Amino acid sequence: MNDQPVVVGVDGSPAADVAIRWATTEAASLRTSLTLITVVTPGGSASAAGDVVYKAVALAGDLEPTVDLDPRIEHGSPSTILVKASGDAKLVVIGSRGLALMVGALVGSTGLDLAANARCPVVVVRPDLGAEAGIRVVIGYDGSSAGQAALDFGIDYARRHDLAVRVVAAQPAGTDLHRLTETELREAVHARGSSDAELIQITGHPAEHILRLAADANLIVLGARGRGGFSGMLIGSVSQTVLHHADCPVAIIPAAAVGG
DSSP: OOSSOEEEEOOSSHHHHHHHHHHHHHHHHHTOOEEEEEEEOTTOOHHHHHHHHHHHHHHHHHHOTTSOEEEEEEESOHHHHHHHHHTTOSEEEEESSOOSSSOOOTTSHHHHHHHHHOSSOEEEEOTTOOOOOOOEEEEEOOSSHHHHHHHHHHHHHHHHTTOEEEEEEEEOTTOOTTOOOHHHHHHHHHTTTOTTOEEEEEESOHHHHHHHHTTTEEEEEEESSOSGGGTTTTTSHHHHHHHHHOSSOEEEEOGGGGTO
16 A cells, blocks of 8 residues: 555536546555545635535545545645645646636646645646546656656556557757757666657657647656756746647646655
8 A cells, every 4th residue: 555645636626526536546546545635715615615525525435435535624825735735645636727716727826836846746637538548658758857757657657557658758959958869768768667668759849749649648747847858848838738738637747856
């Protein structure tokens, strides 16, 4: 049994319900518990939060009866509460938009705070996410510490869910700065026991290539900060583009999770 829980932010919205389903399934896969956090902001209703928690627990319990559930109602700032919870978590899962009590959009203030400061990976799911029919995990890699962590996370996820692995090393046009060699890319992936992963090196805008190569993905994994093609992924246009347009969940490895 893993002693690090999966944490999910809930508020009763469709986005949060999809996040609960994803997080519950992942907690079962990781053989760990699930912490469901509802945040009551100043002026919010504690009784409404109680109803949200009750329904969230029922949803998770029906999906995976063997997963231990730890429902919590916290008062304060959503980003502060979730960042604090991330210190002991395996990962934090949030909905990408449509949240009420908790502002959870990664491109909004709470999500940006979480992605910048969380001590574990952050997974963002879309409220309109349908049946997970993806066949692979697509990992953005640039050789940085965040990229290394993205490889670890993505390959482990793929192994547990029996998915193919596609690793994409993106290089901006017109520069050789931090260009990965084919040997460096292959050695990094093979060192993690994924000898059959598909390795792709491309030149151009990282977000466009990631989205194109993730059309059949179950999950996209990106380092929050890196170098070369993935520099500024956390707060720049690349991360926002991927999060807005990806048809599958996106996992972000925050800088704080890798000592950045």
